[in-house]
Amino acid sequence: xxxxxxxxxxxxxxxxxxxxxxxxxxxxxxxxxxxxxxxxxxxxxxxxxxxxxxxxxxxxxxxxxxxxxxxxxxxxxxxxxxxxxxxxxxxxxxxxxxxxxxxxxxxxxxxxxxxxxxxxxxxxxxxxxxxxxxxxxxxxxxxxxxxxxxxxxxxxxxxxxxxxxxxxxxxxxxxxxxxxxxxxxxxxxxxxxxxxxxxxxxxxxxxxxxxxxxxxxxxxxxxxxxxxxxxxxxxxxxxxxxxxxxxxxxxxxxxxxxxxxxxxxxxxxxxxxxxxxxxxxxxxxxxxxxxxxxxxxxxxxxxxxxxxxxxxxxxxxxxxxxxxxxxxxxxxxxxxxxxxxxxxxxxxxxxxxxxxxxxxxxxxxxxxxxxxxxxxxxxxxxxxxxxxxxxxxxxxxxxxxxxxxxxxxxxxxxxxxxxxxxxxxxxxxxxxxxxxxxxxxxxxxxxxxxxxxxxxxxxxxxxxxxxxxxxxxxxxxxxxxxxxxxxxxxxxxxxxxxxxxxxxxxxxxxxxxxxxxxxxxxx
Amino acid sequence: xxxxxxxxxxxxxxxxxxxxxxxxxxxxxxxxxxxxxxxxxxxxxxxxxxxxxxxxxxxxxxxxxxxxxxxxxxxxxxxxxxxxxxxxxxxxxxxxxxxxxxxxxxxxxxxxxxxxxxxxxxxxxxxxxxxxxxxxxxxxxxxxxxxxxxxxxxxxxxxxxxxxxxxxxxxxxxxxxxxxxxxxxxxxxxxxxxxxxxxxxxxxxxxxxxxxxxxxxxxxxxxxxxxxxxxxxxxxxxxxxxxxxxxxxxxxxxxxxxxxxxxxxxxxxxxxxxxxxxxxxxxxxxxxxxxxxxxxxxxxxxxxxxxxxxxxx
Numbered sequence: 001x002x003x004x005x006x007x008x009x010x011x012x013x014x015x016x017x018x019x020x021x022x023x024x025x026x027x028x029x030x031x032x033x034x035x036x037x038x039x040x041x042x043x044x045x046x047x048x049x050x051x052x053x054x055x056x057x058x059x060x061x062x063x064x065x066x067x068x069x070x071x072x073x074x075x076x077x078x079x080x081x082x083x084x085x086x087x088x089x090x091x092x093x094x095x096x097x098x099x100x101x102x103x104x105x106x107x108x109x110x111x112x113x114x115x116x117x118x119x120x121x122x123x124x125x126x127x128x129x130x131x132x133x134x135x136x137x138x139x140x141x142x143x144x145x146x147x148x149x150x151x152x153x154x155x156x157x158x159x160x161x162x163x164x165x166x167x168x169x170x171x172x173x174x175x176x177x178x179x180x181x182x183x184x185x186x187x188x189x190x191x192x193x194x195x196x197x198x199x200x201x202x203x204x205x206x207x208x209x210x211x212x213x214x215x216x217x218x219x220x221x222x223x224x225x226x227x228x229x230x231x232x233x234x235x236x237x238x239x240x241x242x243x244x245x246x247x248x249x250x251x252x253x254x255x256x257x258x259x260x261x262x263x264x265x266x267x268x269x270x271x272x273x274x275x276x277x278x279x280x281x282x283x284x285x286x287x288x289x290x291x292x293x294x295x296x297x298x299x300x301x302x303x304x305x306x307x308x309x310x311x312x313x314x315x316x317x318x319x320x321x322x323x324x325x326x327x328x329x330x331x332x333x334x335x336x337x338x339x340x341x342x343x344x345x346x347x348x349x350x351x352x353x354x355x356x357x358x359x360x361x362x363x364x365x366x367x368x369x370x371x372x373x374x375x376x377x378x379x380x381x382x383x384x385x386x387x388x389x390x391x392x393x394x395x396x397x398x399x400x401x402x403x404x405x406x407x408x409x410x411x412x413x414x415x416x417x418x419x420x421x422x423x424x425x426x427x428x429x430x431x432x433x434x435x436x437x438x439x440x441x442x443x444x445x446x447x448x449x450x451x452x453x454x455x456x457x458x459x460x461x462x463x464x465x466x467x468x469x470x471x472x473x474x475x476x477x478x479x480x481x482x483x484x485x486x487x488x489x490x491x492x493x494x495x496x497x498x499x500x501x502x503x504x505x506x507x508x509x510x511x512x513x514x515x516x517x518x519x520x521x522x523x
Numbered sequence: 524x525x526x527x528x529x530x531x532x533x534x535x536x537x538x539x540x541x542x543x544x545x546x547x548x549x550x551x552x553x554x555x556x557x558x559x560x561x562x563x564x565x566x567x568x569x570x571x572x573x574x575x576x577x578x579x580x581x582x583x584x585x586x587x588x589x590x591x592x593x594x595x596x597x598x599x600x601x602x603x604x605x606x607x608x609x610x611x612x613x614x615x616x617x618x619x620x621x622x623x624x625x626x627x628x629x630x631x632x633x634x635x636x637x638x639x640x641x642x643x644x645x646x647x648x649x650x651x652x653x654x655x656x657x658x659x660x661x662x663x664x665x666x667x668x669x670x671x672x673x674x675x676x677x678x679x680x681x682x683x684x685x686x687x688x689x690x691x692x693x694x695x696x697x698x699x700x701x702x703x704x705x706x707x708x709x710x711x712x713x714x715x716x717x718x719x720x721x722x723x724x725x726x727x728x729x730x731x732x733x734x735x736x737x738x739x740x741x742x743x744x745x746x747x748x749x750x751x752x753x754x755x756x757x758x759x760x761x762x763x764x765x766x767x768x769x770x771x772x773x774x775x776x777x778x779x780x781x782x783x784x785x786x787x788x789x790x791x792x793x794x795x796x797x798x799x800x801x802x803x804x805x806x807x808x809x810x811x812x813x814x815x816x817x818x819x820x821x822x823x824x825x826x827x828x829x830x831x832x833x834x835x836x
Binding site: 007036038039045046117121123126131132168200201204238239240241243245247250251252313348400403406407409421422441443 | 534553554555556559560561562563564567568569570571573577605606608613616617672675678679680683686687688694695711782784786787791792794798799800
């Protein structure tokens with residue numbers, strides 16, 4: 001009887017066995033992140049994907065719920081003194097770290113001291129140490145008993161809790177054993193529903209269920225509420241190429257594909273084993289207009305640009321008719337967003353031409369920077385260039401790689417640029433990203449003392465009604481100054497295989513895999 | 524031979540020094556601030572300034588270069604600006620993946636290309652030769668990323684036989700390791716097959732015209748013996764040189780294949796680092812790749828006398 005050569009036989013066996021299907025991972029939920037994580041030290045080494053992992057491992061005293069309202073998380077509840085200068089957090093008593101030790105007030109104060117220590121390199125120290133005019137100044141953090149932590153502020157602040165719940169500047173509470181004797185980070189020991197099992201650089205991050213996790217009783221909402229780990233293992237596959245991520249989802253090698261390419265949504269909806277879920281994001285797409293540029297310093301020129309662009313059309317083009325426009329820095333999903341924030345610039349090429357004449361514009365080229373890394377920025381730039389040219393502005397595209405464009409942004413080296421601001425949860429934080437002294441920090445897009453004053457008043461006000469009025473006024477000033485042209489808030493569409501149950505995206509954008517379960521394999 | 528190796532290694536040193544300067548200047552000439560990536564979207568002037576200081580980017584460029592070289596000479600390639608991982612550790616783990624895939628693919632490509640090239644040369648201008656060369660030209664004209672995508676589409680999605688993403692080391696699980704290696708290895712084989720086959724065919728045609736081959740045939744030796752014993756050694760020498768060049772280049776990273784198949788290889792590490800302006804990793808990887816290139820080609824030179832006794836080192 002003829003015999004197959006050994007390698008060929010092995011190959012055929014492997015091909016017939018088909019071991020990579022879902023059946024092989026009955027209790028492993030596999031999602032995608034688009035790049036490797038930066039590290040495991042929250043708020044120190046981070047980016048968007050890194051935040052996603054951190055929020056499964058660590059928790060903070062408070063967290064945002066689905067409606068962007070701050071709720072207690074490690075705190076059982078909190079109170080604010082009548083003058084708004086003292087916050088008292090009563091800790092939950094049944095919280096344990098991944099190493100089995102209990103959460104105490106001393107551990108919380110140790111964490112905050114570490115975060116505020118310059119040696120740690122925590123990125124948002126200026127939010128709390130009084131050096132940032134739009135931040136707060138925490139003057140003392142005390143632990144009067146093992147289950148109570150008190151924060152003393154120099155001045156009242158409407159955004160203290162919002163900053164504390166901020167997703168990017170994660171105020172995570174780590175166990176002290178996470179840090180080595182020399183102050184360097186060594187182990188991710190948090191209180192979250194999952195603990196780190198394995199990080200294979202460039203391949204995947206695997207998390208395992210925290211067996212002693214004590215979930216809150218409230219329903220799951222945002223990063224708050226009940227965080228029940230329903231699958232034993234989470235694996236975040238690092239897949240940088242979107243086409244490969246699509247292929248992996250179709251083949252069943254992954255279960256969840258966050259932020260899928262919008263042009264493929266209709267195609268994916270044809271597959272019975274895949275469904276899509278969408279959520280409007282806080283992410284704000286904009287056209288930056290450099291008001292320090294000799295040509296664009298003239299407000300007539302900036303107004304001409306604003307009236308030459310239909311932000312409704314740009315939003316429709318970049319989102320395949322799924323997102324609506326938003327001229328305001330206050331996201332459409334924010335409770336502070338109202339009709340006032342829908343007021344922007346009417347699309348009126350004739351008016352744009354009038355402003356061009358007033359500015360004495362004689363057809364000089366205007367460079368519009370963009371990149372190919374973020375599809376919406378590139379698509380928006382193409383649409384905007386066409387509209388500007390249509391109104392008589394000699395707009396020229398300058399396609400850069402993302403690193404170059406980002407550096408130019410921080411150095412103020414551009415005339416026009418399509419850009420996006422990642423989700424800020426409170427208008428005060430949004431405006432503080434774009435509003436400030438441009439000479440000291442060229443990354444600020446807008447310099448206006450009146451607006452800055454209004455913003456600081458909103459920061460100090462404890463009345464939400466007054467804050468809303470103040471943000472309305474800031475928006476009016478922004479529209480008058482034209483330092484930036486708001487386009488839209490991003491729409492995120494995630495594709496999910498049918499064996500996944502309970503997954504839904506939300507406005508902050510970081511996928512949450514607690515509360516998600518797996519049905520029988522769909523292969 | 525030992526003297527040859529020592530001389531070759533000594534000659535490598537000035538090459539690496541010059542290369543280090545070029546690499547250092549080039550990566551710093553590319554616009555883009557690593558501190559911006561490190562701080563991310565939380566950057567304010569203070570945070571950026573602190574990040575630049577912590578990365579040593581506030582020092583004059585010449586000082587930065589000499590600090591880097593001083594550390595390199597001590598065996599310390601530095602630490603990734605982005606992940607904090609030691610560069611040497613990152614290179615070692617990523618190179619292991621690339622080396623595994625590339626070595627298997629090159630071996631397979633040679634096993635196919637050498638007999639195919641010799642057979643095509645033997646049947647020169649006949650239907651067999653034309654068929655082989657048509658096929659090889661077809662493979663040569665397919666871009667590697669497209670080949671990878673098509674393999675994923677057919678074997679990963681339509682047939683569902685093989686995984687589309689991920690990697691398992693052979694040392695960890697032989698069966699699954701092979702399963703994950705098939706598609707990337709096949710892609711590389713297809714890319715390199717045409718080049719090697721064409722070279723083998725051309726050199727065999729030349730050798731078959733030599734008088735000693737006519738003499739061997741006149742002795743009445745069967746064609747298989749003429750080809751295998753008399754033609755092969757001389758015909759293979761140029762293919763070996765080409766193999767060295769290809770291997771050096773592939774070991775330096777097959778970034779496209781590694782990206783398509785999400786393999787954590789050294790090519791992807793380099794590309795990601797360039798995008799993130801991770802100077803330490805870019806510099807370390809490029810130096811390492813240069814060293815690999817030199818080493819592989821030196822090994823090829825050392826193998827030369829085995830195939831062509833006229834060559835003395």
